[in-house]
Amino acid sequence: MAALAAETPSGQAPGGFFARFTAPALPGWLQAAPLAIVFGLFFVLPLIFVTVVSFWDYNDYEIIPSFTVRSYVETFEGCIDQFPDLCTILQTYVSTLKFCIIVWASTLVIGFTVAYFLAFHVRSLKWQIALTLLCTIPFWTSNVIRMISWIPLLGRNGLVNDALVSLHLVREPVGWLLYSQFSVVLAFIHLFTFFMIVPIFNSMARIDHRLVEAAYDAGASGWQTLWNVVIPLSKPGIVIGSIFVVTIVMGDFVTVGVMGGQQIASAGKIISTRLDALQFPPAAANAVIVLGITLVIINLLTRLVDIRREL
Amino acid sequence: MREGRPAIFYWLALFFAAYVLFLYGPMIAIFVLSFQGPEGGLTFPLNGLSLHWFSDLIAGGGIVDIGGAFRRSLVLGLTVMLATIVISVLAGLAYRKKFFGQTILFYVAVASLIVPSIVTSLGIALEFRFLDDAVKAYGPAWLSEGYTTAMGLFTSGLGAHLTWTLPFGLLIMFAIFNRFDKRLEEAARDLGATPWQTFRHVVGPIILPSLIGIGLFGFTLSWDEIARSSQAIGELNTLPLELKALTTTVTTPEIYALGTLTTGVSFLVITLSLGLFTWLRARRMRHGSNAGSGLV
Numbered sequence: 051m052a053a054l055a056a057e058t059p060s061g062q063a064p065g066g067f068f069a070r071f072t073a074p075a076l077p078g079w080l081q082a083a084p085l086a087i088v089f090g091l092f093f094v095l096p097l098i099f100v101t102v103v104s105f106w107d108y109n110d111y112e113i114i115p116s117f118t119v120r121s122y123v124e125t126f127e128g129c130i131d132q133f134p135d136l137c138t139i140l141q142t143y144v145s146t147l148k149f150c151i152i153v154w155a156s157t158l159v160i161g162f163t164v165a166y167f168l169a170f171h172v173r174s175l176k177w178q179i180a181l182t183l184l185c186t187i188p189f190w191t192s193n194v195i196r197m198i199s200w201i202p203l204l205g206r207n208g209l210v211n212d213a214l215v216s217l218h219l220v221r222e223p224v225g226w227l228l229y230s231q232f233s234v235v236l237a238f239i240h241l242f243t244f245f246m247i248v249p250i251f252n253s254m255a256r257i258d259h260r261l262v263e264a265a266y267d268a269g270a271s272g273w274q275t276l277w278n279v280v281i282p283l284s285k286p287g288i289v290i291g292s293i294f295v296v297t298i299v300m301g302d303f304v305t306v307g308v309m310g311g312q313q314i315a316s317a318g319k320i321i322s323t324r325l326d327a328l329q330f331p332p333a334a335a336n337a338v339i340v341l342g343i344t345l346v347i348i349n350l351l352t353r354l355v356d357i358r359r360e361l
Numbered sequence: 362m363r364e365g366r367p368a369i370f371y372w373l374a375l376f377f378a379a380y381v382l383f384l385y386g387p388m389i390a391i392f393v394l395s396f397q398g399p400e401g402g403l404t405f406p407l408n409g410l411s412l413h414w415f416s417d418l419i420a421g422g423g424i425v426d427i428g429g430a431f432r433r434s435l436v437l438g439l440t441v442m443l444a445t446i447v448i449s450v451l452a453g454l455a456y457r458k459k460f461f462g463q464t465i466l467f468y469v470a471v472a473s474l475i476v477p478s479i480v481t482s483l484g485i486a487l488e489f490r491f492l493d494d495a496v497k498a499y500g501p502a503w504l505s506e507g508y509t510t511a512m513g514l515f516t517s518g519l520g521a522h523l524t525w526t527l528p529f530g531l532l533i534m535f536a537i538f539n540r541f542d543k544r545l546e547e548a549a550r551d552l553g554a555t556p557w558q559t560f561r562h563v564v565g566p567i568i569l570p571s572l573i574g575i576g577l578f579g580f581t582l583s584w585d586e587i588a589r590s591s592q593a594i595g596e597l598n599t600l601p602l603e604l605k606a607l608t609t610t611v612t613t614p615e616i617y618a619l620g621t622l623t624t625g626v627s628f629l630v631i632t633l634s635l636g637l638f639t640w641l642r643a644r645r646m647r648h649g650s651n652a653g654s655g656l657v
Binding site: 079190192303 | 367369370373374376377380381383384385386387388390391394402403404405447448449451452454455456457458459460461462463466469470472473474475476477478479480481483484485486487488490491517520521523524527531556577578581584585587588591592601604605608609616617620623624627628630631635
């Protein structure tokens, strides 16, 4: 907005001051240059540094630029000795993957249902926009606040426990509602179902409603139409949403930290713990591992779509 | 669609209502609790109504420099917003033509969205460490003397936030230009308009309402950003980082008051943006063009 205003002084008549200078259209590469520079400096180059540093040595106060796989070896320390018991790092990854699967399945079911309602059952565009906006507004507010907002509900003296006790369902307040795996999963679903709704809704909005009509006319039941028409056509949105949710959960350390009461380990939290100790190479090694696993999962997800397309 | 509401509609509507309650319920709880009386705790019931925790918060409470963090986040958010709009619009225009490396650049933008934030943040931290080391070792005396770090709110912090907001901006620009009627530009060109005039009088006004959407994403994503900022922000923290730190130390409703205040700013920005968007669209309708109906 203001950027445009800066380029276009008000009251500029057609053929005014600027027209004389910018007669030829700017070439595309020049217009894309700022974007390329930002990503080059703050994304591509940093990723290269992460990879390089993960193979460097370190001591208590500095990074030593000499090649070593020490950080990787230390990360997997004890994994062979303890076999078949899981070492710490593998336990952490198993637990992170477990979070991933539970959150993915839950957000998929909730996100798909909400998107389906918005795309196929809300008829007027005005209501569609209003209800979509209603789902979007929390996305524009702070995640930490949305996390701590569970405290008055789930805490030992929270509303849920009060209700359970007064209904005589439990004798004393239950402790696993907050600062537990349960609250971490709940917060993930609360925060990130939006990332499922948007792409799935986007795919569904493109489905020709006559296809659904045709299925109905051909005698398909509601479930058959859903399974054979709507879901296959929504697949791109489902995959995009899944990629978002999986990558967020894989790299997360804030949600797990706050909602797990800083007691639950996760792949992202290993990195932040290492960084708090200023151990950059091990942090980088763990970042490379997280990135690798994330890319493998994304690769599997995108293959799922392409295979489907070929069938 | 068939006439009448099938039974499934009511079930889905109920599900949707439950989801909305799930989204907003907890937030409403902390808004109410931030007006807790001075004797009140972190949970219900309300122990009287007061602005006690807000005044505690503004007085500083001796915990952290909330006012400073608030100002830093606000200025950074506005800077990120402006930069996101300018860079996204330019890139959006570029993608309507062909240019070298456009496919790679697109994939880099998408990758920036899905590479875990902590990894990007760590990379930026390393980059600035190396930069600092290089300046201290090889920089000219006037620069290296008393030099501490190049890392800061408007260097590494701004960059980190842009890697998060720009992919959203770019995707919104794609959505805008996918619906854009190219004949309008051709008509302008046929009438003898220069490229600048075409942008100033034809393309610009049409995409203007949608740019509000990009600005809204730019500001709100920056205002609430934690994971990318965590390693890359330098000495002075932004508001969400302070808030995150407070979750482990503060055990009074003061944290709810801070939450209410932060969310208030978000809501103010959202309302202003939506209002401006509606107003710009209405103005455009009055001027008789319905081309390139916007996003959001």
